[in-house]
Amino acid sequence: MKKYHIWTIGCQMNVADSTHVGAELEKLGYEPTDIIDEADVLVLNTCVVRQSAENKALGKLGALKPWRLQHPQRTLALMGCMVGVRPSPQLLSAFPWVDVFMAPSEAGPLVSHLRNRMTARELKEIEEKQLALRHQLQDEAWPIASLKHLSLAGETPVAAYAPVVYGCSHACTYCIIPFRRGIERSRPLAEIVAETRGLVAQGVREITLLGQIVDRYGYDFDGQRPNLVDLLEAVHEIDGLWRIRFLTSHPSYMNDALLEAVARLPKLMPHIEVPIQAGDDEVLARMKRGYTAEDYRRLVARIREIIPDVAIHTDIIVGFPGETAEQFQRTYDILEALRLEKTHLARYSPRPGTVSARRMKDDVPDEEKRRRHQLLEAQHQRISAELNRRWLHETVEVLVEERHKGKWRGRTPQNRLVFIEDDRDLRGRLLDVHITWTGPWSMQGVAADRLTRARNVSTGLTLH
Ligand code: SAH
Numbered sequence: 383m384k385k386y387h388i389w390t391i392g393c394q395m396n397v398a399d400s401t402h403v404g405a406e407l408e409k410l411g412y413e414p415t416d417i418i419d420e421a422d423v424l425v426l427n428t429c430v431v432r433q434s435a436e437n438k439a440l441g442k443l444g445a446l447k448p449w450r451l452q453h454p455q456r457t458l459a460l461m462g463c464m465v466g467v468r469p470s471p472q473l474l475s476a477f478p479w480v481d482v483f484m485a486p487s488e489a490g491p492l493v494s495h496l497r498n499r500m501t502a503r504e505l506k507e508i509e510e511k512q513l514a515l516r517h518q519l520q521d522e523a524w525p526i527a528s529l530k531h532l533s534l535a536g537e538t539p540v541a542a543y544a545p546v547v548y549g550c551s552h553a554c555t556y557c558i559i560p561f562r563r564g565i566e567r568s569r570p571l572a573e574i575v576a577e578t579r580g581l582v583a584q585g586v587r588e589i590t591l592l593g594q595i596v597d598r599y600g601y602d603f604d605g606q607r608p609n610l611v612d613l614l615e616a617v618h619e620i621d622g623l624w625r626i627r628f629l630t631s632h633p634s635y636m637n638d639a640l641l642e643a644v645a646r647l648p649k650l651m652p653h654i655e656v657p658i659q660a661g662d663d664e665v666l667a668r669m670k671r672g673y674t675a676e677d678y679r680r681l682v683a684r685i686r687e688i689i690p691d692v693a694i695h696t697d698i699i700v701g702f703p704g705e706t707a708e709q710f711q712r713t714y715d716i717l718e719a720l721r722l723e724k725t726h727l728a729r730y731s732p733r734p735g736t737v738s739a740r741r742m743k744d745d746v747p748d749e750e751k752r753r754r755h756q757l758l759e760a761q762h763q764r765i766s767a768e769l770n771r772r773w774l775h776e777t778v779e780v781l782v783e784e785r786h787k788g789k790w791r792g793r794t795p796q797n798r799l800v801f802i803e804d805d806r807d808l809r810g811r812l813l814d815v816h817i818t819w820t821g822p823w824s825m826q827g828v829a830a831d832r833l834t835r836a837r838n839v840s841t842g843l844t845l846h
Pocket of ligand 1 (some may be wrong): 431432556557558559593594630631632657659688697699728729730731732733830
């Protein structure tokens with residue numbers, strides 16, 4: 383049996399892209415493996431959003447040189463944002479041991495490469511197998527995304543991702559993604575529903591719909607329909623799917639209809655990812671984000687008004703070119719005032735081709751970026767710990783995902799991590815959990831149906 387291995391780094395979109403590559407390779411008769419030396423095909427799915435991510439991919443590419451060159455029959459494919467829409471001549475010549483260069487979300491070049499190397503007989507066999515499979519399956523069950531390479535230990539992920547908008551046509555001045563992922567393209571609704579059905583058939587219970595600006599889903603269709611609300615309603619119909627999330631939202635495209643849909647549809651989780659990036663209007667304008675700090679404040683108030691118990695997550699970049707100490711303080715202050723549930727922090731890193739890299743000086747010293755990052759991290763830790771405390775002694779619903787260091791790990795509707803000690807197999811179960819401990823990054827609890835026992839144990843009573 384021919385084998386493949388996929389190494390994925392970066393965002394959730396890459397994880398989803400890798401499931402598409404997996405499905406295509408399986409249609410060609412390949413099976414996943416965890417052992418690189420067993421693989422005939424190796425795919426590196428890369429990220430360049432910050433220099434640190436790019437360095438990891440470069441390291442891996444170097445390390446794989448002998449893997450490929452000592453075995454001429456193997457195939458090494460480089461995919462993702464390191465390649466971009468069209469690989470640069472520099473990239474092609476820097477890594478001559480790479481066989482195939484694939485744009486983000488495009489498995490096509492690898493499929494053609496492998497097909498070209500097959501004999502006529504092999505091709506015919508594959509075509510016959512595919513035809514038989516198509517006959518056997520209803521058309522909508524035709525595999526679009528495969529989780530097999532993520533399930534090698536025998537445990538299929540409970541939560542998965544499905545891209546709904548590819549690319550991005552916004553031009554945030556710091557961001558390399560539009561250059562590497564191309565213009566914004568929404569996927570047809572039916573295809574997303576079919577993909578999600580397929581994932582549910584593989585055991586998935588929670589789906590996260592992905593887009594760089596997910597709330598722009600459908601803006602590129604005639605009449606701008608179906609939109610994200612239509613899509614959420616359609617995905618909501620899928621039997622066996624219990625939870626739906628979507629990310630990342632851009633503040634300018636979040637509207638009441640969307641927020642009301644989240645509040646109305648029971649499978650939609652009260653969890654919104656909507657980056658602010660900076661709390662100072664001048665910095666926001668130079669980032670070309672298209673909103674002010676006050677707009678963002680109003681949006682947060684609106685989200686909280688419409689969706690009960692909502693958790694709002696945000697992204698921040700510290701040390702954007704020209705960001706003064708005073709401007710940074712505004713970011714600190716707005717986060718202090720808004721008390722959001724989660725903040726993803728990044729230090730500004732100039733990316734090739736972006737407006738900020740070409741026209742603005744990266745003038746905040748590294749040390750100062752680090753200092754600002756640490757200040758926000760400490761603030762985040764404090765606020766998160768305070769917010770989590772409110773769940774102490776409450777009962778929350780947890781979707782259990784996996785075993786981690788002797789405990790079960792799952793998430794609440796608000797995407798809070800919960801660890802549960804339990805000797806049963808809880809994987810993929812939706813449980814009521816009584817929270818017994820909270821910290822800034824996670825909570826611990828006991829399954830409600832085991833509560834009496836746990837209480838008795840903790841009060842020293844024995845059970846008979
Ligand atoms: N389109 C999404 C995701 C963009 S990338 C969005 O609008 O948020 C994810 C995060 O990486 C961004 O939100 C931003 O905080 C960070 N990021 C992007 N470019 C960066 C850069 N050049 N330097 C540092 N952080 C960056």
